[in-house]
Amino acid sequence: MTTTSRSVISSGAERAGRRWSRRLAVLLLPLAVALPPGTADAEYADVVLNRLSEAADMAPVIFPHWFHRVRFRCKVCHSDSELGFKMRVGANPMDMQRLQEGEYCGACHNGQIAWGLENCELCHSGKMGLPTHIKGGHETSGPGRW
Amino acid sequence: MVLLAGLAMTSPAVAQEAAPKHKPLAEDGLHDPDLPGVHMLQEPGDVLGHLPATTSGNLVDWNKAVRDGYIEPRATLLDRGEVKTLDLDIYLPNTGDAKVVRFPHLEHSEWLDCNNCHPVPFAEEVGATPMSMLEILMGEYCGICHGAVAFPLTECSRCHSVDYDDYLKIRDQQRR
Helix, strand or coil: CHHHHHHHHHHHHHHHHHHHHHHHHHHHHHHHHHCCCCCCCCCCCEEEECCCCHHHCCCCEEEEHHHHHHHECHHHHHCCCCCCCCCCCCCCCCCHHHHHCCCHHHHCECCCCECCCCCHHHHCCECCCCCCEECCCCCCCCCCCC | CHHHHHHHHHHHHHHHHHCCCCCCHHHCCCECCCCCHHHHCCCHHHHHCCCCECCCCCCECHHHHHHCCCCCCECCCCCCCCCCCCCCEEEECCCCCCCEEEEEHHHHHHHCCHHHCCCCCCCCCCCCCCCCHHHHHCCCHHHHCECCCECCCCCHHHHEEECHHHHHHHHHHHHC
């Protein structure tokens, strides 16, 4: 019983594995050469938010994951039963009015859990012209690309 | 496969020699050094440099940082009920000639809520979610987080960590 299923699993899967190895090598080659881990300029997982900012003459917002995850588990922001940020860059309709009403960043940046929204320059600190994206070894189904 | 293994093993080493560990914010290509805010923010190196190291992503072993008490990230803000965790390892054996994948629920459920993974993108049933490495590399399934925020996909052996024979032994034990 066990032996049968083993040979079925391994022969089928191994063939698939070899086929993929070649495709994976092609995919990973540019990744390994162009973006060796740790050499990307900005800190891994930094998010640039510029859906509305630049059009309103404000510098793009930079959200540092590393800084926040030292203090909060992912679920505080991303769980449906907590703040409910969707895990996809650009997918959360944030603007200053929603923030002032205590949504998104405004759930904490209210002068209580963290400094308040009057500190424009701490969030709006990015270079003009940057698109909304996340810094990573690759980017996920958000607007980013390899 | 040999080529791949070579790539995966050499790239972190190369990175260690060639790159500064954490770029100062004013030079990171995202922050505008001419704006006042940049000089008031915390430098990543001042924090991350003191946490247990790895060679990719934020160069931090985040699970070890929590386990060894370097950081204590809060698990709830709104205090809506208890925070659920689950201690259950899942083995994903359709890995061709790569090692079998061990998925640890414990560490994941400490960082994440069940609703971040169930019912989308993963069914709550072992083996019920067909996934391939290509899809993962394209940012689906494990690749939603790994490659964006959690350690990147170049770290093959942190996921592909179990020999096939050991997997068979574990599976047979579980069946008994």
